[in-house]
Amino acid sequence: MADAVPGGYSIETLLAAAAETGGAVAPPIVQTSLFTFENYKAFEDRMAGRSNEPLYTRVQNPTVAAFEKLMAQAEEGEAAVGFASGMAAVSSTVLAFVKPGDRIACIEHVYPDAYRLFERMLRPFGVGVTYHSIEEFQSDPDLLKGVKLAYLESPTSVVFKTLDLGLVASHAKKHGTITVIDNSWATPLFQRPLTLGIDIVLHSASKYLSGHSDTVAGVVVARQDLIDRIRDLTLPLLGGKLAPFEAFLLTRGLRTLGPRMRQHQATANLFVDRLASHPHVSAVHSPGPNIVPGLTGRSGLLSVALNDNVDIPNLADSLKLFRLGVSWGGFESLILPTRIGLNQAGEQNSMQRFGVSDRIVRLSLGLEDPNDLWADFEAALSKSART
Numbered sequence: 001m002a003d004a005v006p007g008g009y010s011i012e013t014l015l016a017a018a019a020e021t022g023g024a025v026a027p028p029i030v031q032t033s034l035f036t037f038e039n040y041k042a043f044e045d046r047m048a049g050r051s052n053e054p055l056y057t058r059v060q061n062p063t064v065a066a067f068e069k070l071m072a073q074a075e076e077g078e079a080a081v082g083f084a085s086g087m088a089a090v091s092s093t094v095l096a097f098v099k100p101g102d103r104i105a106c107i108e109h110v111y112p113d114a115y116r117l118f119e120r121m122l123r124p125f126g127v128g129v130t131y132h133s134i135e136e137f138q139s140d141p142d143l144l145k146g147v148k149l150a151y152l153e154s155p156t157s158v159v160f161k162t163l164d165l166g167l168v169a170s171h172a173k174k175h176g177t178i179t180v181i182d183n184s185w186a187t188p189l190f191q192r193p194l195t196l197g198i199d200i201v202l203h204s205a206s207k208y209l210s211g212h213s214d215t216v217a218g219v220v221v222a223r224q225d226l227i228d229r230i231r232d233l234t235l236p237l238l239g240g241k242l243a244p245f246e247a248f249l250l251t252r253g254l255r256t257l258g259p260r261m262r263q264h265q266a267t268a269n270l271f272v273d274r275l276a277s278h279p280h281v282s283a284v285h286s287p288g289p290n291i292v293p294g295l296t297g298r299s300g301l302l303s304v305a306l307n308d309n310v311d312i313p314n315l316a317d318s319l320k321l322f323r324l325g326v327s328w329g330g331f332e333s334l335i336l337p338t339r340i341g342l343n344q345a346g347e348q349n350s351m352q353r354f355g356v357s358d359r360i361v362r363l364s365l366g367l368e369d370p371n372d373l374w375a376d377f378e379a380a381l382s383k384s385a386r387t
């Protein structure tokens with residue numbers, strides 16, 4: 001295990017205080033495709049794997065490495081590898097460990113593009129995929145018998161159901177199943193799955209890690225041997241590498257992850273509080289601290305089921321501060337009605353398959369003043385409801 005928090009500081013301190021070389025407080029952007037060598041011997045040593053000097057940016061770049069090092073420390077893992085998107089992180093992780101004939105056990109309500117990867121790409125290549133509820137993962141110690149890889153989210157997408165990760169990790173260890181979790185919702189500030197026994201953590205860094213809605217990226221954190229396998233196979237051969245400039249933006253985003261998550265949490269607490277007793281709301285999906293072991297905070301991504309009297313298109317069009325759009329985790333507040341989000345080109349997705357109501361709207365609460373956001377949402381809700 002790498003020294004997770006050097007000097008015993010909190011992860012927030014580590015992210016804000018991380019030192020750079022040469023006195024600069026921000027990392028240099030090493031915008032180069034290749035690196036040259038001083039002499040024949042140095043080049044030969046590198047190609048033979050006897051040294052680890054940077055060679056080519058598809059596999060190694062100092063700006064990317066600075067971000068990877070911070071992420072490994074934040075997630076308390078031994079090593080990390082950056083990717084060009086969250087989906088590059090997902091596909092490169094799964095493909096590094098499964099082959100035809102293997103089986104993946106996946107959580108229901110998984111991110112819809114991960115579902116499409118499994119159904120439309122891996123299944124035709126001969127990889128079996130089965131889907132299971134939270135309850136099945138937790139209660140059946142033998143669910144993972146014969147399963148190569150368990151693909152998890154906690155909380156899950158859109159309905160935000162939570163999993164006891166330590167329990168599932170212990171079931172997986174019994175059967176030699178590799179556990180992978182998408183930790184984009186919680187970030188390492190609110191949940192560190194590797195400390196609960198999960199093998200591999202991945203993120204869409206496009207969301208909270210970046211925090212500024214200006215970057216598409218992904219990252220994977222795990223033990224050194226697991227990261228080595230990804231670095232050896234899928235990083236170079238699928239080639240979905242993280243670019244130096246995006247890595248620079250991500251390191252910049254990580255500096256303020258703590259204060260941003262605190263603000264998202266404060267706004268989410270206010271919304272959950274008021275939505276819970278609102279007459280036009282039938283359910284609020286927003287897991288809070290300690291709802292499962294190891295979850296220590298509430299992020300700003302939640303969903304609300306609205307009563308039949310609320311006209312959802314009217315609600316969306318009445319909002320002034322919330323804008324309509326996909327993605328989440330940035331400074332700006334967004335609304336995504338599931339009846340739009342679920343209707344991807346007429347293709348069935350994980351939300352339809354596992355039964356998500358089209359009365360649900362997903363909210364990404366941004367960094368605006370919480371009272372302004374609530375006033376906007378409440379006014380639009382009243383306006384769009386028949387009484």
Ligand SMILES: *Cc1c(COP(=O)(O)O)cnc(C)c1O
Nearest residue numbers: 085086087111182184204206217
């Ligand atoms: C957005 C998202 C992804 C995919 O990430 P990209 O960076 O868009 O490729 C994966 N998982 C979750 C939970 C997401 O929200």
